[in-house]
Amino acid sequence: xxxxxxxxxxxxxxxxxxxxxxxxxxxxxxxxxxxxxxxxxxxxxxxxxxxxxxxxxxxxxxxxxxxxxxxxxxxxxxxxxxxxxxxxxxxxxxxxxxxxxxxxxxxxxxxxxxxxxxxxxxxxxxxxxxxxxxxxxxxxxxxxxxxxxxxxxxxxxxxxxxxxxxxxxxxxxxxxxxxxxxxxxxxxxxxxxxxxxxxxxxxxxxxxxxxxxxxxxxxxxxxxxxxxxxxxxxxxxxxxxxxxxxxxxxxxxxxxxxxxxxxxxxxxxxxxxxxxxxxxxxxxx
Numbered sequence: 001x002x003x004x005x006x007x008x009x010x011x012x013x014x015x016x017x018x019x020x021x022x023x024x025x026x027x028x029x030x031x032x033x034x035x036x037x038x039x040x041x042x043x044x045x046x047x048x049x050x051x052x053x054x055x056x057x058x059x060x061x062x063x064x065x066x067x068x069x070x071x072x073x074x075x076x077x078x079x080x081x082x083x084x085x086x087x088x089x090x091x092x093x094x095x096x097x098x099x100x101x102x103x104x105x106x107x108x109x110x111x112x113x114x115x116x117x118x119x120x121x122x123x124x125x126x127x128x129x130x131x132x133x134x135x136x137x138x139x140x141x142x143x144x145x146x147x148x149x150x151x152x153x154x155x156x157x158x159x160x161x162x163x164x165x166x167x168x169x170x171x172x173x174x175x176x177x178x179x180x181x182x183x184x185x186x187x188x189x190x191x192x193x194x195x196x197x198x199x200x201x202x203x204x205x206x207x208x209x210x211x212x213x214x215x216x217x218x219x220x221x222x223x224x225x226x227x228x229x230x231x232x233x234x235x236x237x238x239x240x241x242x243x244x245x246x247x248x249x250x251x252x253x254x255x256x257x258x259x260x261x262x263x264x265x266x267x268x269x270x271x272x273x274x275x276x277x278x279x280x281x282x283x284x285x
Contacts, residue, residue, distance in 0.1 A: 030237075031246040034099055039080050040072040041098040046083035047187045050213050050270045051104050063270035067121060068102035070262060071235070074253045085184065087152035090115070094238040100250065101236040104207075106154045109164040117166070117234040118247035119254035121263055122281045125208045125227040126155055128175065132220040134197035139225035144178040145202035148189035151182040154231055155205040163229070169284070171229035175205075190214050193221060209271045209281070216272070232284070258282065 034040050044052040044064050052062040060081045072079035082098050089101050092114025104124070107117040128147070130136045136145070149155040157163040159180045161173055181201050183189050192200035204211075205228060215221055235250050237243070257263045268278035 028243060028245040030096075030099060030241045030243040031249060034075065034077060034246070038077050040068075040075060040077050040100065041080050041082060042068040042072070043082050043084055043089050043094075043098040043101045044068065044103040045086060045185065047185050048104075048210065049187075050209060051207075052081075052083075063266055064102050064104055066266050066269070067257075067263070068100075070257060070266075071100075071102065071250065071253050074256065075249065086150060089236075090152050092238055093240055096241075099237070099246070103236075104233040105236045106168070106231040107166040107234050107236075108154065108157070109166060111236075112166065112239075114239050116237045116239050116247055118237060118250040120167075120232040120234045121254050121257070122267060123230055123232050123284050124281050125230050126158065126205060127208045127211055127227050128203055128205050128224050129193070129211045129214075129221045130203040130224050131193055131197040132222050134203065134222075134224075136197075136203060136224055139174045139228075142175045142177060142203050142224070144176070146179040146181055146198075146200075147175065147177040148181040148183060148192060148201040148204040149206070150186050150189070151184060155228075156180065156182050158228060159205065165229075165231055168232055169230045174225065174228055186210055190219055190221070194219050209279070212272060212274060215274075230284075 046052070046054050050062050052060065052064040055061050065081065068081065069079045089103060090105065090111055105111070107120070128139060128142060136142055147159055149159060154163055154165065158173065159175070159177050181189070186204070186206045189201070189204040189206070193204050203224065208227065211221060211223065235254065237247055237250070263282045264280050267281045271279040271281055273279050
């Protein structure tokens with residue numbers, strides 16, 4: 001399956017056409033548009049290994065990319081990826097610029113005001129990490145410190161004390177930072193943290209898989225404390241499109257991928273433990 005990057009020019013025409021006749025998207029309209037154009041436009045991150053990133057050949061790859069490809073394949077269409085900023089994706093009101101988000105998004109009450117979450121496809125723990133030379137040895141050591149994270153993420157919500165996940169395991173707030181540094185993505189936080197303990201931040205919070213990948217890539221990082229919380233990750237669609245047929249098709253495909261162990265195989269392909277063994281993140285904790 002070929003992967004193409006960019007916007008669907010025709011989607012703008014389609015959206016304008018809907019507005020010109022005073023309509024909002026009705027049931028089946030977006031899904032029919034996807035099928036008629038033989039293309040599923042998928043929004044995801046361009047710099048978040050091992051979930052989604054652009055490799056040295058300039059191609060998208062990662063766990064979310066593989067999941068997106070498989071969803072498109074089972075729909076019988078081509079996958080096309082676009083990489084808007086994370087806060088743009090989570091704010092909703094996509095206006096037909098893309099069809100779905102396969103970007104490890106956690107369903108929250110606030111996000112559900114503008115987005116639908118038709119299917120959770122895996123679960124992942126969040127954790128804190130510090131520079132290997134940091135004097136911090138426990139989560140309590142990060143209280144009052146400068147902690148870095150991705151803007152508009154559940155990790156930022158956690159640090160702010162207002163994380164409102166839907167259908168997630170219970171958790172407690174284990175760190176109360178003095179300062180929260182919110183950057184465009186986790187890679188920027190990691191690059192700042194690698195400069196040294198306390199240089200630009202005192203630590204970061206991200207997914208366990210991302211932190212482990214950075215450690216494997218020889219970033220001078222180490223985990224600190226227990227996992228902060230576990231979160232469900234879902235495919236997202238724009239609530240403004242109001243297309244239950246698209247949501248139902250995504251739910252059907254994800255259920256099928258769970259039953260035939262495709263999601264398990266993709267998880268074990270991309271996610272590794274500290275000892276190098278594969279990790280299955282497709283079941284709830």
